[in-house]
Amino acid sequence: MGSAAPHVYAPLPLDPETFTAESRSVIDFLDGYYRDVESYPVRPDAEPGRLRTLLPDAPPEHGDPVDVILEDVRRHIVPGLTHWQSPNFFAYYPMNASTAGFAGEMLSTGLNVVPFVWAASPAATELEGVVVDWMCKLVGLPDRFLFSGGGGGVLHGSTCEAVVCTLVAARDRALSRLGHEGILRLVVYASDQSHSTFQKGARIIGIPPCNFRVIPTSAASGYGLTVDSLCSVVDADVANGLVPLYLCGTVGTTGLGAVDPVRQLGEVARRYGMWLHVDAAYAGSALICPEFRDCIDGAELADSVSMNPHKWFLTNMDCCCLWVASPAVLTSALSSNPEYLNSISQGGGAEVVDYKDWQIALSRPFRAMKLWVVLRRYGAAGMRAYIRRHVEMAEWFERTVRADQRFEVVAPRRFSLVTFRLRPRYEGEQHAVDTMNRKLLVAVNASGRAFMTHFVVDNKFVIRMAVGGAMTQMRHVRDAWELVKEKAKEVGALSTEC
Amino acid sequence: MGSAAPHVYAPLPLDPETFTAESRSVIDFLDGYYRDVESYPVRPDAEPGRLRTLLPDAPPEHGDPVDVILEDVRRHIVPGLTHWQSPNFFAYYPMNASTAGFAGEMLSTGLNVVPFVWAASPAATELEGVVVDWMCKLVGLPDRFLFSGGGGGVLHGSTCEAVVCTLVAARDRALSRLGHEGILRLVVYASDQSHSTFQKGARIIGIPPCNFRVIPTSAASGYGLTVDSLCSVVDADVANGLVPLYLCGTVGTTGLGAVDPVRQLGEVARRYGMWLHVDAAYAGSALICPEFRDCIDGAELADSVSMNPHKWFLTNMDCCCLWVASPAVLTSALSSNPEYLNSISQGGGAEVVDYKDWQIALSRPFRAMKLWVVLRRYGAAGMRAYIRRHVEMAEWFERTVRADQRFEVVAPRRFSLVTFRLRPRYEGEQHAVDTMNRKLLVAVNASGRAFMTHFVVDNKFVIRMAVGGAMTQMRHVRDAWELVKEKAKEVGALSTEC
Structure with missing residues (x-):
């Protein structure tokens, strides 16, 4: 039987004691992750192919304890992730995680x-x-x-x-x-x-x-x-x-x-x-x-x-x-x-x-379980309050951008997305301004302190600030604005202020 | 603001302490589920529409604590589930859950x-x-x-x-x-x-x-x-x-x-x-x-x-x-x-x-996390042993069916699926035998002690015994065979033994 010599025991995959002990280790891991995620660069400074050099070419012949696996996640995988649950994630549209969503997914995955x-x-x-x-x-x-x-x-x-x-x-x-x-x-x-x-x-x-x-x-x-x-x-x-x-x-x-x-x-x-x-x-x-x-x-x-x-x-x-x-x-x-x-x-x-x-x-x-637990746990009123908190933060950001004459809001904000850019100072500066905004966004993201993405409309390069992270608070939005101003100065846009 | 009066606080969806406490409650719930699942009818005796009568018509305005929600899962939802993780589930092809698969899904869902x-x-x-x-x-x-x-x-x-x-x-x-x-x-x-x-x-x-x-x-x-x-x-x-x-x-x-x-x-x-x-x-x-x-x-x-x-x-x-x-x-x-x-x-x-x-x-x-944790946790040798255990159980079932002249194996078993039926006792009995096998399967499933499904090939009604549950042990396969024989007798097939 080659590699499956008689001494290899088949796993008991749902033994309740093992299940509970190992699942608790994962919960502890995630608890730590949520405590620390704010301190991580939102987007990693990753070289393509890095993870492959860190992992073996083939699956292991014999299994490892869960703590060894979690340590590998911590050392090899987490540093290469883009942290969608960081409170400083303002890219694409955020994808919210929550305790209730997680609970619902656990139930669905566990019942299977x-x-x-x-x-x-x-x-x-x-x-x-x-x-x-x-x-x-x-x-x-x-x-x-x-x-x-x-x-x-x-x-x-x-x-x-x-x-x-x-x-x-x-x-x-x-x-x-x-x-x-x-x-x-x-x-x-x-x-x-x-x-x-x-x-x-x-x-x-x-x-x-x-x-x-x-x-x-x-x-x-x-x-x-x-x-x-x-x-x-x-x-x-x-x-x-x-x-x-x-x-x-x-x-x-x-x-x-x-x-x-x-x-x-x-x-x-x-x-x-x-x-x-x-x-x-x-x-x-x-x-x-x-x-x-x-x-x-x-x-x-x-x-x-x-x-x-x-x-x-x-x-x-x-x-x-x-x-x-x-x-x-x-x-x-x-x-x-x-x-x-x-x-x-x-x-x-x-x-x-x-x-x-x-x-x-x-x-x-069984996706229904997840959505049902979210609705049961937070209720309609809680969800409305949650949405409104994000919209208010985006309103603040929009208002603040509008109040700074070096910037402009590109499309009117409706929900929690603000689209903005450095404003051209004179007709014909369009191309230079696009380059400047592009550099600004690269600098913001390279800082690791926030992650935003872009869009192009009417041939204009636009920065998207999408508020909507589950852990995002007003201070993160304020910090993002300070970061934008700081990086705009660094890339030279504000060296000659109007 | 109508229903969102100022006293409604937005949830803090990833507060680590809440996350850990509530997630542990779900783990405890699933621990209990895995301990008890063998005792549940594999397939519920459910009337269509029952759950809707038990739940309100609209989502709650205010949220509930997680324990209240889990109690509702226990009372209203679990009794209406078909228990795919029951060791007595032999229907379709089983879908395995495991502690490692669950851990991987938790990591994927938590990192989101x-x-x-x-x-x-x-x-x-x-x-x-x-x-x-x-x-x-x-x-x-x-x-x-x-x-x-x-x-x-x-x-x-x-x-x-x-x-x-x-x-x-x-x-x-x-x-x-x-x-x-x-x-x-x-x-x-x-x-x-x-x-x-x-x-x-x-x-x-x-x-x-x-x-x-x-x-x-x-x-x-x-x-x-x-x-x-x-x-x-x-x-x-x-x-x-x-x-x-x-x-x-x-x-x-x-x-x-x-x-x-x-x-x-x-x-x-x-x-x-x-x-x-x-x-x-x-x-x-x-x-x-x-x-x-x-x-x-x-x-x-x-x-x-x-x-x-x-x-x-x-x-x-x-x-x-x-x-x-x-x-x-x-x-x-x-x-x-x-x-x-x-x-x-x-x-x-x-x-x-x-x-x-x-x-x-x-x-x-992030599905890769789940499959990677499974491979890391059980290793190639562990997975081979797991697969072989199921194949051996199916071999036993096939051998046992073949040894009982009242039954026949319909298609040769290759993996862990045995297709069998009560055998016609004379030419021309085909239709009656189909009816008998159909009744046999209904009786087996109605007992709640096993769940199998069927197939039709060459106009023959065939019972499928798919071994492959994560918790299925030899005793469950033996019990399933005893159940088949018992129900065959009840539905009259074996009343006149050859």
Whole structure:
């Protein structure tokens, strides 16, 4: 038997005493990590390939105790991480971790049930139905997205998956009319601010790449999609014999946090028979506060809506809510009925939800547990207070940038993202200013004291300050502003102050 | 401010003391669960919709302490779960949980980093590269699937995702030659034993449903795909002007655990210019034992291979290894380069892996940590011993069934799945025997003392006994056999013994 000589005992993988002792070691490790993370460089100064030189070429033949493994994590892995849970992480959109999100994930991971069909774990399927309905009400979506309203929701791992599934649903509904060769005539519409996942999703499902339309936006509409620019493109396509299929609207775009006019897009979508998907991946969390609710006005005209609790809703990776107005359109495109999954006993049957038919994969984790624990632990009021704290910090940052005439805010802040840059001092300085802002951002990030990312709009290089870390407090935001000013001086931008 | 009156404090979601205290409560809960799970009915006697009647219609306005939440889990949710970690779970293919898999998931969930591009967490990306290389060597794949051999691997959440990604890669490589209208001529091949995910995946990526070929297998080849039956279908398609695109081979099919002849399929695939994907979702774990290595002979002719550590490799949900021989074909089909992800600093660049271009979604969890901890904790020898223990238990069950002339083994056991049924006593009894076996399975499952599922092959209803739970010991397998005999008697099958 070679390497498996008789003296090698098979592990007892779920022995409760070992489980508890080793899990407590991991908890202690994470306790220490959360205490220390603020002191780490937010982004490591890592050379590509460094970790591979530190680890062996092959897995060990014999196992190590958990403490040895945790020590290797501490020495080799932690120094090469970008610390998304650092209070000084202001990049991309932050992905919140929380004690409740962690607890929910532990329960889900520990129970390790796989609710692909109802019978494979009834309570896991049903909790998912309950929790997506709760979230639907909390973000203020119309009743038609509730199970009781004829719609329904599902938890995916990412917006991209939600987009692929809704694109497939829209496509197959259209092809049932057009025949499969109609796929060459289908067109998908997004704005130049929409997430790249729409273009990738359309490509994945077989839409000809030349049939993906990127509609320009501008500062005049706050970088939201306008009906006029949309309709002129759609009309031209229709005149050319193409078939408008799917329109993406966004509440809180990735680059600038812009908001498309949902009601107007819905009216256009209905007129042309298009599927409207509203992507509220980031800003969907803010919709739980009534003061942001107007951003989703007109959602009753949408076919589907998605938002990511794993971004700004204290739900550790990964968790994306997708709601659809017509589950049958989704499931008729995504269902499969292999014999090995058929239920042979009483119960179940037509009235239950089999979530395998609402997603790409067959297998699926018990994500509902995680989101349910977050909602139970913090409550709606706690979550609103949490969101508002971030928005207030971003308001302060925006106000402070505006008050400093060397800087400018590029797009109006709606939620917790501030887009800003050093301002050109005269016409024609644009290129030099871009270089200066680029250097500024490199210097800020190289300091290790904060991590921000950038965007380019109207050919301007823009720095994004995305407030939203679970541990971020006002002092971190103040420190970030001091850091920006300090580095701006170092890279020379402020050497000749106006 | 309505519901968010000033007295509501925002949660401090990662306060280390709270984190540790509440996480320990969850560990204690799971400790108790693992101690008790054997005593629970494996599959609940649940009425559809029960959980919804127990929970409120809307999320709570104010949060609850963690102990209150855990008590609700205990009272309302646990009784409605199908207990995948019960030692008496023999259904589908078991999904192993383990202390190490749990520890790895806790680390991943606690750190909550998102390695979509290298710069977003260098060590997380690099650990993934290391661990897929380790697994590649461990299961005995050829060097061409290693990064150092020009190939490479990625961790997905499911086989389905791996299949969609490789289908898209194969499709776009073909369409670059044929033009997009060529999509109507592309054909995907699988056997009648292949997983339903291939048909679903082909549909998702826009292959005309009429261009998905299901090639029959039979007992004569152990339900493996034969070259003759494959080639006759492919030749007919080519003669009709269609383009063979993608062939699916399986090592360890879902229904029966059958194995397709990988080398022969590879030769056919090369001859017709098809992409060959080898799906070893379940049995891939067994390939770490040299005695099973012949099942993957010829893998150097494949374009991609996948296996699921979340099934039989002690890695809690979810984790699927995908290896490709040519990463460039994959990434050219799946890459996107939005401005907000471009790296502006030194380092990074062309030589790093950006895993967003190896998968459907942009965001992704740090799955590498989980699989790395499993390999570190148990070692290759420990994992082999673990796999062999399950195989030995299945061998015993198979031998015991064969020794009882009232039963028959339907397909030869290769790994840890035994497919069996009550045997017809005379020609023409087929329908009655199917009914009897169906009743037998319902009775076994209704007892709560074991949970098995079924399959249908050659019009025979077959019971599947899939050994592979993390806590399953020989006594559970013996008990399952006693249960089968007892229930067979109850449903009358054995009332007139031969």
